[in-house]
Amino acid sequence: MNSLRGRLLVAAAVILAAFGSLAGLILERAFIGGLLQAQQDKLQTLVYSLLGAASTNAAGGLTIALDAVPDPRLRQPLSGLEAALLDENGAIAWSSSDSLRLTPPQLPQVGEWRFDRRDDLHAFSLSFGLRWIDASDDPRRYTVVVLEDATAFDRQVGVFRRTLWGWLGATLIALTLMLLVLLRWGLAPLRRLAYELQQIERGEQTQITGQYPDELQPLTRDLNAMIVNERNQQTRYRNALGDLAHTLKTPLAVLRGLTAEAHLDPVHRRQIHEQVDRMQHIVDHQLRRAAAVGTRTLTEPVALRGLADKLLSAIAKVYADKNLQIENQIPETLRVRADQGDLYDLIGNLLDNAAKYGHTRVRISALNAHRQCLIVVEDDGEGFPPDADRLLRRGARADTRVPGQGLGLAAVDEIVQAYGGQLHLERSELGGGKVVVVLPVH
Known part of the structure; x- marks a missing residue:
């Protein structure tokens, strides 16, 4: 890529894209992490309310009165929220729904919380291990399990992702366009300098006259010095050639006149005449050679x-x-x-x-x-x-x-x-x- 503006624009666009992608991933992970923590806290509060509604049944086992649980979704079928009480063997001792088919999770220790996502149930699961002491002081081991459907969570994450990446993409495009404008403004002195050089090549101006930033002033100063030196050199060439032609003109004319002398032998006259012609041709050729300017970059094609x-x-x-x-x-x-x-x-x-x-x-x-x-x-x-x-x-x-x-x-x-x-x-x-x-x- 030969364009300086193109190189800067591509490099900046790559950096912006990398920064935007990294920022988007960080924000997405932070949002999902916060959402998961809120989900765990919500289910943990529900577990506490279930334990608050727990009591011993006639058989001495533990049961939960749903009427005493503040979340009405546990009393509504297909609400997406269910709860169960597992005994020490992992069997369901109580559940909020008769249709609950819960695969026994790995039972946590007493006092341990275990939060994870059950992909087989497409739900979030929170388990808590406890030991219940009934009226006969017989301690029994139980596990409270709360399940909440993950559809609403996934929908919320999807909306956030679309919003986040949509706004990030629009922001990156806007920043790239702003960067393009800034690059065009920043490189304007270089374009102006190139235009002035073209004007000099066409003979429409004699030197660089524009005002340029501090970084370009040494370049413009050196270019003007080069132009002046080149013109001075050509002037010296022309003057030296004129002086040489004028200096040699008279001696060659005298030699040519001597060939017209009557007493001169014809053979000698011819030889002198040939040598004078040869010297004249050599002088003309050397003058042309000295006048050859060679490669000049600031000339019109x-x-x-x-x-x-x-x-x-x-x-x-x-x-x-x-x-x-x-x-x-x-x-x-x-x-x-x-x-x-x-x-x-x-x-x-x-x-x-x-x-x-x-x-x-x-x-x-x-x-x-x-x-x-x-x-x-x-x-x-x-x-x-x-x-x-x-x-x-x-x-x-x-x-x-x-x-x-x-x-x-x-x-x-x-x-x-x-x-x-x-x-x-x-x-x-x-x-x-x-x-x-x-x-x-x-």
Whole structure:
């Protein structure tokens, strides 16, 4: 996930969900625990009222008068509340309902309370062990058992769960939306900074001018310093190039004038003239090389197709006698963030070589893939020799029969290297040479 806001939002949502789930479980357990304690206390009160209504019957056993028990549900059939008195063997000595079929529970000790849920009866059970001494001082062991149906308890727990998780879910959604708003507000300076950088790339402003939080001020200050340094460097390049061109202009003109002297031997005149031309070409090339700016991130992307169309139009005029079939397969939307002058030199040299060494066809194409821009120039000429890499050295030529100085591919390679790219010489499906330029996309 590349979005900073997305990462923060997902992380916060996970934390909120975990916190909400944990809080919900804790609240649910606390509520159920309190409800169970209230259930036990209620049944325990009922046991005390039953013992208060207990008396000895004619046989000397223990019985309970239901009329003396304050809870009327024990006298109502199917009320969900029942009670029983078990003897020391676990047999029912008395019950509030004749239809009671009670599986004997584990009998508690005298004075021991035992509260649990009987899933077989779908009811809560509270048992209490006691010893009853009758009129003849004969102690007898009894167990009082109270059963209450668990349907009402389960319904109450269900209502609480739905209410609890419903409100927790709504609260978590509301908190997530609030967090999204806060993240958008908190990251607004970054979006504003990105917009200003885009304005600088388009040439609509010269530096970052907005007011930013303290955490971003060192970044904006460094970016402005980088922009100023880059522009100052380009200014120094241009001034140095102008001074160099002006300095060399006069000596080269003098040398060229000496070739016109009448007493100069024709052979020497031709040699001097060739060397002057060579020096002029070398000077021009070195000036172009020094002017190559290389990769610049704060520049406007250049549309490759329009640039290639202009160069192809010029190539068609220069090589009109060859009647070349020229194809431009670069997409209209493809753009490369590079200096326009560098791209003119790079593509111009490649198209010139293709038109020079090709027979009838020249093709240029380009695409963006895997954060790289691939520029491909092909022709249907003789192609590259097996040791094609030597052509990247200055002065090396593949075909000495064709006029040239062997500087085109070397100049292209220097520009490509300045951008941190790669240059490959291959065989084209057209039958001739194929040059593949790989430039990193920033």
